[in-house]
Amino acid sequence: MQSANSQSEKLDTVKDEFISIVSHELRTPMSTIKGYLNMLLAGDAGPVSPQVRDILTEMLLAIEREIRLVNGMLDISRLEAGRMQFNLRNDVDVVEQARLLFQSLVRAASEKKLSLILETPEESLPKAQADIDKFIQVLINLVGNAMKFTKNGSITISFAKEGDFVVTSVSDTGPGIPKDKQPHLFEKFSQASTKETRVSGGSGLGLYISKFIIEKMGGEIWLAPSAKDTGSKFCFSLPSGGSEKAKEVAANLKREEKTDE
């Protein structure tokens, strides 16, 4: 049993290293293609006709999607091999973190003529235990998704306390998610088989990664039930700092790091 375990760990390491090297090797030429396309579009190599500009823009969108896909796969390989590091803090003010992020999100939303609302809770919330960068990554993923699928209206970020957890929610006025798609939302490449992926340019990895990250930090992520055609609302919870759950998660992560060494 012992040796079977170490065999499978070895295999994980090999797989992890392989993906890491492959994605680095993929990324360098992709960055070069992206860089040159940007230079051409900026007119660095001379004037560009409108037709050529359209083609270059399409190429740029394609390479950006490819880059997102490779980055997502690297994230997944790290997560699945247990090699993603979590710098947990037990005094994270999620409202404040969202506020700090708000300006850049507002800019992106207004480009798509959407309004973005940050609903600050009436009572003060307990601090959460989380890795701040990971919290931001998940929030960006959810707001980004909402922006992709919402044609007009607004996106709202709100907060609530639920028992020993702090819940952050992102709701939108988009088309909502069809019932038959809902069970597979958090699976890898869940968008891949649908037509939406071509419209949205998503990799189909974002929600899977977000779920993984949130669960590692002791929380849950879910789609809130909503009436037909009223948009969608995604929520995720994080244990409040100092709670039993928070302590348990911190101890687990520490133990995993130790066995890693």
Add this chain to the structure above:
Amino acid sequence: MSKVLLVEDDSLMVKMYDLKFTHDGFNVSVALDGEEGLQKARAENPDIIVLDIMLPKMSGTEVLEKLKEDPTTRDKPVIILTNLNVTEEDVAKCKDLGAKEILMKTDVTPQEVVDKIRQYLT
């Protein structure tokens, strides 16, 4: 004319940034590994250094460390330009060591790199 020292081992990247920096009026010097980067930083008196992290012979973090130890290169602004594969510790270490900026190659356009260079030259 301001002089940029580009420390980068990938020939595709070197060619692109060389083209862009030269196009935008910089004098460009290239080093293909960490040791050469350090040596050129000391010998050629560049105005700014654009440094990769994953480099042969000596990593970018080590180069940065040595640049900051040496009084002749200590005050030169350094911009780290890397791919995402580096660890979070590497990035944190570069910040601690006084890199002005840490840019991800896949996230920035060549123009944005030039804009950052101009920002730290003034």
